[in-house]
Amino acid sequence: MFDLASIRAIDFHTHAEEPCGCHSDDGYDDLQSAMAKYFGAPWxxxxTIAQTAAHYRAQNIAAVIFPVDAERETGFRRYRNxxxxxxxxxxxxxxxxxxxxDPAKGRLGAREARTLVRDHGVQGFKFHPTMQGFFPNDRMAYPLYEAIAETGKPALFHTGQTGVGAGMRGGxxxxxxxxNPMYIDDVAVDFSDMPIILAHPSFPWQEEALSVATHKPNVYIDLSxxxxxxxxxILVRYANTILKxxxxxxxxxxxIAPEKWLDAFDKADFRDEVRPLILKDNAARLLRLV
Structure with a gap:
C-alpha cells in the first residue's frame, strides 16, 4: 500500500490495457486508435500496467486502475481481472x-466478484453500460450488485457520452x-449502502448526474x-458547494495524462479549500484509507 501522506493525489479513473496493446486478431487496435485520435492522445x-505505474510513480500520484469486460457486446476479449x-x-x-x-454473467459473475475481493485484493468494480450494452437498472445486473454490496466495495459506472467508437461508422x-446517469438512481435506491461513483462529466446529462449525487448519500462523481x-x-458550482x-x-x-488534467485544474475556478478534497481526501475516505 502506498503512503497516503506522501502522495499528492489519487486518480480515481485509469484504464488497464493488455501488454503491448496488440489485438490484431479482433480489431481492438482500430478501436483504440480511434479513441486516441478523439482524445488527442500522444501514444x-x-x-502497459507496468508503464502506467512508472508514470504515476514519477508524478507522485496513486491511481485506481481497471479493465473493462465487454466481451459479450463487443467481441473484444477482456483483460483478466x-x-x-x-x-x-x-x-x-x-x-x-x-x-x-459483465453483469450478464449473472451468478457466475457474482461468484467471480466475491473471489476477486477475497483472494486477489480487488478494491472496487467498474461498469461501462455503453460498452457492455445494458441499462444499469436492468435486474439482470442485480446478482452482481448484491455480491459487490456484500463486500462493501464501490461500483464505478461510466456515464454520459463516450470516446469509445467516436467517429467510427455507427459509433x-x-x-x-x-x-444516462438517471438509470443509476434506481441502483442507488436498491443498493443504498453500496458506494457508487458516476464517472465523468455526464454530457449531455450533467444536471441528472448532479441531481442523483445530491439526492443519494451513496453516490459520488469522478471528474475524469x-x-x-x-x-x-454548474458542475464547478456544485463541486465548490453542496457536493464538495x-x-x-x-x-x-x-x-488524458494526469499531469495535463492537474495543470488545467490549477487554472480552473475551484475554491482553495475544495481542491484537496477533490484531489485526495474524498477518495481516501471512499476507499477506506483513513
Missing part, C-alpha cells in the same frame, strides 16, 4: 486494483442511451475524461 500503443490485480499488487505503492465483470455499435477547462459552470465532499479527481489515463 502509438497504449501503455486476476492478472490486472496481480500486476497492481506488484506496484502497490501507486496502483489500486478495480475489476470489471462502432456503441449506444449512448445506456449511460474531460479537461477541467471544459467543465460546465463527493467529487473525485480522475484523468481517464491513458487518454
Amino acid at each position: 502509438q500503443h497504449p501503455p 486476476e492478472e490486472v490485480a496481480e500486476l497492481a499488487a506488484q506496484n502497490a505503492d501507486v496502483l489500486i486494483p478495480f475489476a470489471s465483470i 462502432n455499435g456503441m449506444r449512448l442511451k445506456y449511460s 475524461g474531460w479537461s477541467p477547462k471544459y467543465f460546465p459552470p 465532499h463527493k467529487m473525485l479527481f480522475g484523468s481517464d489515463w491513458p487518454m
